[in-house]
Amino acid sequence: MTLPDEAALTHDGLRPDGAGRVLVLACGALAREITALIRLNDLDHVDLACLPAILHNRPERIAPALREAILRHRADYETILIGYGDCGTGGDIDRLCAEFGVQRLPGAHCYAFFTGVGSFEAAAEDEITAFYLTDFLARQFDAFVTRPLGLDRHPELREMYFGNYDRLVYLAQTDDPELTRRAEAAASSLGLRFERRFTGFGDLETVLATAAD
Missing domain, CATH: 3.40.50 (Rossmann fold)
Known part of the structure:
Protein backbone atom coordinates (compact mmCIF):
# COMPACT_ATOMS: atom_id res chain seq x y z
CA MET A 1 0.00 0.00 0.00
CA PRO A 106 -3.65 4.70 24.56
CA GLY A 107 -0.63 2.59 25.43
CA ALA A 108 2.99 2.43 24.41
CA HIS A 109 2.49 1.13 20.86
CA CYS A 110 0.04 -0.40 18.40
CA TYR A 111 0.51 -3.90 19.83
CA ALA A 112 -1.00 -2.64 23.09
CA PHE A 113 -4.03 -0.83 21.72
CA PHE A 114 -4.85 -3.56 19.22
CA THR A 115 -4.71 -6.17 21.99
CA GLY A 116 -6.38 -3.87 24.49
CA VAL A 117 -4.03 -1.93 26.72
CA GLY A 118 -5.14 -3.62 29.94
CA SER A 119 -4.81 -7.12 28.51
CA PHE A 120 -1.46 -6.38 26.91
CA GLU A 121 0.03 -4.94 30.08
CA ALA A 122 -1.28 -7.83 32.17
CA ALA A 123 0.47 -10.33 29.90
CA ALA A 124 3.64 -8.30 29.35
CA GLU A 125 5.82 -10.08 31.92
CA ASP A 126 4.90 -13.52 30.60
CA GLU A 127 5.52 -12.44 27.00
CA ILE A 128 8.81 -10.66 27.34
CA THR A 129 10.33 -13.09 24.81
CA ALA A 130 7.60 -12.52 22.19
CA PHE A 131 8.19 -10.57 18.97
CA TYR A 132 4.96 -9.05 17.61
CA LEU A 133 3.59 -8.41 14.15
CA THR A 134 0.43 -6.58 13.11
CA ASP A 135 -1.33 -6.80 9.74
CA PHE A 136 0.81 -3.90 8.53
CA LEU A 137 4.06 -5.54 9.60
CA ALA A 138 3.02 -8.86 8.10
CA ARG A 139 2.60 -7.07 4.77
CA GLN A 140 5.75 -5.00 5.12
CA PHE A 141 8.05 -7.39 6.99
CA ASP A 142 10.88 -7.17 4.50
CA ALA A 143 10.70 -3.36 4.24
CA PHE A 144 10.46 -2.71 7.99
CA VAL A 145 12.40 -5.62 9.53
CA THR A 146 14.52 -7.68 7.14
CA ARG A 147 16.18 -4.92 5.11
CA PRO A 148 16.58 -2.23 7.81
CA LEU A 149 18.29 -4.78 10.07
CA GLY A 150 20.48 -6.00 7.22
CA LEU A 151 19.24 -9.58 7.51
CA ASP A 152 18.93 -9.90 3.75
CA ARG A 153 22.67 -9.21 3.41
CA HIS A 154 23.91 -10.65 6.68
CA PRO A 155 21.62 -13.47 7.88
CA GLU A 156 24.17 -14.28 10.58
CA LEU A 157 22.89 -11.18 12.43
CA ARG A 158 19.62 -12.98 13.15
CA GLU A 159 20.91 -14.46 16.39
CA MET A 160 22.14 -11.09 17.61
CA TYR A 161 18.78 -9.40 17.04
CA PHE A 162 16.38 -12.24 17.83
CA GLY A 163 18.31 -14.73 19.94
CA ASN A 164 16.41 -13.72 23.08
CA TYR A 165 12.98 -14.24 21.49
CA ASP A 166 11.24 -17.62 21.47
CA ARG A 167 8.13 -16.86 19.40
CA LEU A 168 6.57 -14.52 16.89
CA VAL A 169 3.03 -13.49 17.81
CA TYR A 170 0.92 -12.25 14.92
CA LEU A 171 -1.75 -9.89 16.24
CA ALA A 172 -4.25 -10.06 13.39
CA GLN A 173 -6.66 -7.23 12.72
CA THR A 174 -8.34 -9.19 9.91
CA ASP A 175 -8.98 -12.80 8.95
CA ASP A 176 -6.71 -12.87 5.93
CA PRO A 177 -5.10 -16.23 5.04
CA GLU A 178 -2.44 -14.53 2.93
CA LEU A 179 -1.33 -12.30 5.80
CA THR A 180 -1.27 -15.30 8.10
CA ARG A 181 0.96 -17.09 5.59
CA ARG A 182 3.28 -14.10 5.43
CA ALA A 183 3.45 -13.81 9.21
CA GLU A 184 4.21 -17.51 9.51
CA ALA A 185 6.96 -17.18 6.91
CA ALA A 186 8.40 -14.26 8.90
CA ALA A 187 8.49 -16.42 12.01
CA SER A 188 10.25 -19.17 10.09
CA SER A 189 12.83 -16.74 8.71
CA LEU A 190 13.65 -15.64 12.26
CA GLY A 191 13.70 -19.18 13.65
CA LEU A 192 10.81 -18.44 16.00
CA ARG A 193 7.72 -20.42 16.97
CA PHE A 194 4.59 -18.97 15.35
CA GLU A 195 1.41 -17.93 17.15
CA ARG A 196 -1.58 -16.08 15.75
CA ARG A 197 -4.12 -14.07 17.76
CA PHE A 198 -7.09 -12.28 16.31
CA THR A 199 -7.44 -8.84 17.93
CA GLY A 200 -9.65 -6.93 15.51
CA PHE A 201 -9.34 -3.18 16.01
CA GLY A 202 -9.06 -3.35 19.80
CA ASP A 203 -8.95 -0.02 21.64
CA LEU A 204 -8.41 1.83 18.35
CA GLU A 205 -12.11 1.54 17.57
CA THR A 206 -13.20 2.82 20.98
CA VAL A 207 -10.86 5.81 21.00
CA LEU A 208 -11.73 6.79 17.44
CA ALA A 209 -15.46 6.61 18.22
CA THR A 210 -14.97 8.78 21.30
CA ALA A 211 -12.95 11.38 19.42
CA ALA A 212 -15.51 11.44 16.59
CA ASP A 213 -18.51 11.79 18.92
Whole structure:
Protein backbone atom coordinates (compact mmCIF):
# COMPACT_ATOMS: atom_id res chain seq x y z
CA MET A 1 0.00 0.00 0.00
CA THR A 2 1.41 3.39 -0.99
CA LEU A 3 0.59 6.21 1.39
CA PRO A 4 0.97 9.97 1.02
CA ASP A 5 3.76 11.30 3.20
CA GLU A 6 1.38 13.64 4.97
CA ALA A 7 -1.85 14.42 3.15
CA ALA A 8 -5.39 14.81 4.44
CA LEU A 9 -7.76 12.22 2.97
CA THR A 10 -11.34 13.52 2.82
CA HIS A 11 -14.50 11.67 1.83
CA ASP A 12 -15.94 14.34 -0.46
CA GLY A 13 -12.82 16.13 -1.68
CA LEU A 14 -13.99 19.40 -0.10
CA ARG A 15 -11.90 21.43 2.30
CA PRO A 16 -13.41 21.14 5.79
CA ASP A 17 -14.71 24.32 7.41
CA GLY A 18 -13.46 23.27 10.83
CA ALA A 19 -16.63 23.27 12.90
CA GLY A 20 -17.47 19.77 14.07
CA ARG A 21 -14.72 18.19 12.01
CA VAL A 22 -12.17 15.72 13.35
CA LEU A 23 -8.71 14.99 12.00
CA VAL A 24 -6.91 11.77 12.86
CA LEU A 25 -3.22 12.53 12.47
CA ALA A 26 -1.79 9.04 12.36
CA CYS A 27 1.10 6.75 11.64
CA GLY A 28 0.87 5.36 8.12
CA ALA A 29 0.95 1.85 9.60
CA LEU A 30 -2.62 2.46 10.84
CA ALA A 31 -4.03 3.90 7.62
CA ARG A 32 -5.97 0.79 6.55
CA GLU A 33 -7.50 0.23 9.96
CA ILE A 34 -8.52 3.85 10.53
CA THR A 35 -9.91 4.17 7.02
CA ALA A 36 -11.94 0.98 7.56
CA LEU A 37 -13.35 2.27 10.86
CA ILE A 38 -14.29 5.61 9.30
CA ARG A 39 -16.18 3.82 6.54
CA LEU A 40 -17.78 1.17 8.75
CA ASN A 41 -19.10 3.78 11.16
CA ASP A 42 -20.09 6.40 8.54
CA LEU A 43 -17.86 9.01 10.14
CA ASP A 44 -18.16 11.52 7.32
CA HIS A 45 -16.90 14.34 9.54
CA VAL A 46 -13.62 12.51 10.24
CA ASP A 47 -10.56 12.88 7.99
CA LEU A 48 -7.25 11.06 8.07
CA ALA A 49 -3.74 12.42 7.55
CA CYS A 50 -0.81 10.01 7.63
CA LEU A 51 2.84 10.47 8.46
CA PRO A 52 5.25 7.93 6.94
CA ALA A 53 5.32 4.67 8.87
CA ILE A 54 9.09 4.49 8.35
CA LEU A 55 9.46 7.23 10.98
CA HIS A 56 9.32 4.37 13.49
CA ASN A 57 12.91 3.63 12.52
CA ARG A 58 13.82 7.12 13.83
CA PRO A 59 11.35 7.74 16.69
CA GLU A 60 13.05 11.01 17.66
CA ARG A 61 11.63 12.45 14.42
CA ILE A 62 8.00 11.56 15.12
CA ALA A 63 7.09 14.38 17.51
CA PRO A 64 8.66 17.14 15.35
CA ALA A 65 6.79 15.80 12.31
CA LEU A 66 3.56 15.74 14.30
CA ARG A 67 4.14 19.31 15.45
CA GLU A 68 4.47 20.50 11.87
CA ALA A 69 1.31 18.64 10.88
CA ILE A 70 -0.71 19.98 13.83
CA LEU A 71 0.29 23.54 12.99
CA ARG A 72 -0.62 22.95 9.35
CA HIS A 73 -4.07 21.51 10.02
CA ARG A 74 -5.37 22.82 13.33
CA ALA A 75 -7.18 25.84 11.89
CA ASP A 76 -9.34 23.50 9.79
CA TYR A 77 -10.47 21.12 12.54
CA GLU A 78 -12.29 21.33 15.82
CA THR A 79 -10.65 18.14 17.12
CA ILE A 80 -7.34 16.44 16.37
CA LEU A 81 -6.62 12.88 17.48
CA ILE A 82 -3.00 11.72 17.38
CA GLY A 83 -2.94 8.22 15.92
CA TYR A 84 0.19 7.06 17.74
CA GLY A 85 1.03 5.40 21.03
CA ASP A 86 4.22 6.58 22.68
CA CYS A 87 6.04 4.64 19.95
CA GLY A 88 9.49 4.82 21.49
CA THR A 89 9.55 8.62 21.74
CA GLY A 90 10.23 8.65 25.49
CA GLY A 91 7.23 10.85 26.24
CA ASP A 92 7.78 13.35 23.43
CA ILE A 93 4.32 12.70 21.96
CA ASP A 94 2.70 13.09 25.37
CA ARG A 95 4.43 16.43 25.87
CA LEU A 96 3.27 17.53 22.42
CA CYS A 97 -0.30 16.47 23.22
CA ALA A 98 -0.22 18.45 26.46
CA GLU A 99 1.10 21.51 24.65
CA PHE A 100 -1.66 21.49 22.02
CA GLY A 101 -4.45 20.03 24.15
CA VAL A 102 -4.94 16.97 21.95
CA GLN A 103 -5.36 13.26 22.68
CA ARG A 104 -3.31 10.30 21.45
CA LEU A 105 -4.08 6.60 21.28
CA PRO A 106 -3.65 4.70 24.56
CA GLY A 107 -0.63 2.59 25.43
CA ALA A 108 2.99 2.43 24.41
CA HIS A 109 2.49 1.13 20.86
CA CYS A 110 0.04 -0.40 18.40
CA TYR A 111 0.51 -3.90 19.83
CA ALA A 112 -1.00 -2.64 23.09
CA PHE A 113 -4.03 -0.83 21.72
CA PHE A 114 -4.85 -3.56 19.22
CA THR A 115 -4.71 -6.17 21.99
CA GLY A 116 -6.38 -3.87 24.49
CA VAL A 117 -4.03 -1.93 26.72
CA GLY A 118 -5.14 -3.62 29.94
CA SER A 119 -4.81 -7.12 28.51
CA PHE A 120 -1.46 -6.38 26.91
CA GLU A 121 0.03 -4.94 30.08
CA ALA A 122 -1.28 -7.83 32.17
CA ALA A 123 0.47 -10.33 29.90
CA ALA A 124 3.64 -8.30 29.35
CA GLU A 125 5.82 -10.08 31.92
CA ASP A 126 4.90 -13.52 30.60
CA GLU A 127 5.52 -12.44 27.00
CA ILE A 128 8.81 -10.66 27.34
CA THR A 129 10.33 -13.09 24.81
CA ALA A 130 7.60 -12.52 22.19
CA PHE A 131 8.19 -10.57 18.97
CA TYR A 132 4.96 -9.05 17.61
CA LEU A 133 3.59 -8.41 14.15
CA THR A 134 0.43 -6.58 13.11
CA ASP A 135 -1.33 -6.80 9.74
CA PHE A 136 0.81 -3.90 8.53
CA LEU A 137 4.06 -5.54 9.60
CA ALA A 138 3.02 -8.86 8.10
CA ARG A 139 2.60 -7.07 4.77
CA GLN A 140 5.75 -5.00 5.12
CA PHE A 141 8.05 -7.39 6.99
CA ASP A 142 10.88 -7.17 4.50
CA ALA A 143 10.70 -3.36 4.24
CA PHE A 144 10.46 -2.71 7.99
CA VAL A 145 12.40 -5.62 9.53
CA THR A 146 14.52 -7.68 7.14
CA ARG A 147 16.18 -4.92 5.11
CA PRO A 148 16.58 -2.23 7.81
CA LEU A 149 18.29 -4.78 10.07
CA GLY A 150 20.48 -6.00 7.22
CA LEU A 151 19.24 -9.58 7.51
CA ASP A 152 18.93 -9.90 3.75
CA ARG A 153 22.67 -9.21 3.41
CA HIS A 154 23.91 -10.65 6.68
CA PRO A 155 21.62 -13.47 7.88
CA GLU A 156 24.17 -14.28 10.58
CA LEU A 157 22.89 -11.18 12.43
CA ARG A 158 19.62 -12.98 13.15
CA GLU A 159 20.91 -14.46 16.39
CA MET A 160 22.14 -11.09 17.61
CA TYR A 161 18.78 -9.40 17.04
CA PHE A 162 16.38 -12.24 17.83
CA GLY A 163 18.31 -14.73 19.94
CA ASN A 164 16.41 -13.72 23.08
CA TYR A 165 12.98 -14.24 21.49
CA ASP A 166 11.24 -17.62 21.47
CA ARG A 167 8.13 -16.86 19.40
CA LEU A 168 6.57 -14.52 16.89
CA VAL A 169 3.03 -13.49 17.81
CA TYR A 170 0.92 -12.25 14.92
CA LEU A 171 -1.75 -9.89 16.24
CA ALA A 172 -4.25 -10.06 13.39
CA GLN A 173 -6.66 -7.23 12.72
CA THR A 174 -8.34 -9.19 9.91
CA ASP A 175 -8.98 -12.80 8.95
CA ASP A 176 -6.71 -12.87 5.93
CA PRO A 177 -5.10 -16.23 5.04
CA GLU A 178 -2.44 -14.53 2.93
CA LEU A 179 -1.33 -12.30 5.80
CA THR A 180 -1.27 -15.30 8.10
CA ARG A 181 0.96 -17.09 5.59
CA ARG A 182 3.28 -14.10 5.43
CA ALA A 183 3.45 -13.81 9.21
CA GLU A 184 4.21 -17.51 9.51
CA ALA A 185 6.96 -17.18 6.91
CA ALA A 186 8.40 -14.26 8.90
CA ALA A 187 8.49 -16.42 12.01
CA SER A 188 10.25 -19.17 10.09
CA SER A 189 12.83 -16.74 8.71
CA LEU A 190 13.65 -15.64 12.26
CA GLY A 191 13.70 -19.18 13.65
CA LEU A 192 10.81 -18.44 16.00
CA ARG A 193 7.72 -20.42 16.97
CA PHE A 194 4.59 -18.97 15.35
CA GLU A 195 1.41 -17.93 17.15
CA ARG A 196 -1.58 -16.08 15.75
CA ARG A 197 -4.12 -14.07 17.76
CA PHE A 198 -7.09 -12.28 16.31
CA THR A 199 -7.44 -8.84 17.93
CA GLY A 200 -9.65 -6.93 15.51
CA PHE A 201 -9.34 -3.18 16.01
CA GLY A 202 -9.06 -3.35 19.80
CA ASP A 203 -8.95 -0.02 21.64
CA LEU A 204 -8.41 1.83 18.35
CA GLU A 205 -12.11 1.54 17.57
CA THR A 206 -13.20 2.82 20.98
CA VAL A 207 -10.86 5.81 21.00
CA LEU A 208 -11.73 6.79 17.44
CA ALA A 209 -15.46 6.61 18.22
CA THR A 210 -14.97 8.78 21.30
CA ALA A 211 -12.95 11.38 19.42
CA ALA A 212 -15.51 11.44 16.59
CA ASP A 213 -18.51 11.79 18.92
